[in-house]
Amino acid sequence: MKLSYRKKRYILYSLITLIAICIPFININGNQIFLLSFDHKELHLMGIAFNVQELYLMPFLLIMLFIGIFFMTTLGGRIWCGWSCPQTIFRVIYRDLIETKLLKLRKKISDKQQKPTYDTKNVIKKIIAITLFSCIALIASAVFLFYFVPPKEFFAYLSQPLEHKVLLTFWLCIAGFLVFDITFMAENFCIYVCPYARVQSVLYDNDTIMAIYDNGRGGLVYDNVGNLLAPPQKQDKNNECINCHQCVKVCPTHIDIRKGMQLECINCLECVDACTDVMGKLQKPTLVNWSSPNAIQTKTKIKYLRSKTIGYMIVLAIIFGIMLVMGSKKEPVLVNIDRNTQLYEIRKNGAIDNFYIFLFENTDKKDHRYSFEILNQEGIEIIRPHHPIKVESKGKIKEVVILRAKNLAVNNAKNDALLPLKIRIYAIDDSAISIERKSIFVYPKEQVLQKALHSKK
Known part of the structure; x- marks a missing residue:
């Protein structure tokens, strides 16, 4: 049986969470895999400790980070947002697991548009949900700080909180921000606050992979300026979209994927799963695919290797090579x-x-x-x-x-x-x-x- 994109995302979320928690506890020659310690003025990278005077690698790490984001966005759109971003992972934990599965505050995962009504019973459930997530936020903020303060030192400092007020303040502030962000701001953070949504549009091209609606089979739902047209079936009986709105109901950022590329889309592919289920009952392939505009229009395979992606890969390889050479010259x-x-x-x-x-x-x-x-x-x-x-x-x-x-x-x-x-x-x-x-x-x-x-x- 073919796994849905939702289940694949859940598996990846679990792996990312496990790796993020384990990395600070893995030591190579007494050094962490990654640690940026302001207290000891050290950078640990793959088990090698670099002193503050040897932080010549940091600019290269930052360059690799930004070029890697450009490369990833050009190739797969906002795949980071839907598949790896902590914001999305925490929202799934809070909205889908705590609110929907555990407390039944929401009716079902497939309908994210319908907000819960807050009677006395649901207000109590909401308080319980926030309390549960607050515990998760404290753990998550501690794990985040492990990349700046080694776990042993972190727990030792917490045993004497009055002597380490700065660390305690950072820990509680990060946890508090997570609670506010995930339980109140929700997807508004992705839409209005996160700068990545504004950057993506200049990095996309017609071969970028994204969740995309096939107008040729389904029929137009919106015109070129975004105005709603008559339902596809009323335009032409050959149009396959039945206007069930399942792809709209399931969207966490509350958009209609049939409108075309939108900066709010985080490539979570919930709409692809929803359309696959509906069209599968009609013995037809999905109208919403994880593909590229060129691949949909020309009915060909996705073009992964092109001038942009090859250029980014070459630049990343060069920078990584320079890092290896410079890192090998570390002095004892x-x-x-x-x-x-x-x-x-x-x-x-x-x-x-x-x-x-x-x-x-x-x-x-x-x-x-x-x-x-x-x-x-x-x-x-x-x-x-x-x-x-x-x-x-x-x-x-x-x-x-x-x-x-x-x-x-x-x-x-x-x-x-x-x-x-x-x-x-x-x-x-x-x-x-x-x-x-x-x-x-x-x-x-x-x-x-x-x-x-x-x-x-």
């Missing part, structure tokens, strides 16, 4: 090298000292001891520090570094010499941890050096 230790405002200091023996501030940040899960060496200037030695630098896991340490040069053969008759430095920083306790940084060493011109030495005698 971050080191920033800043020079002191003083260019150099000349010693009595003619040695030249340069001063630096090294900021070590250990992004690994373990404590490490670090040291460093100069790779490209044999005449420059490390005066300070004399010992390895210990940095705890996720910790930061600033270290004053003094480098000294003695009797360098530098052609610097006119200007101070800027000697390039190539510095290797490595962990003494882990040979796999090794990075390189660049800086400069400033050496004075001969005239300044001789004058300084003469004044020190």
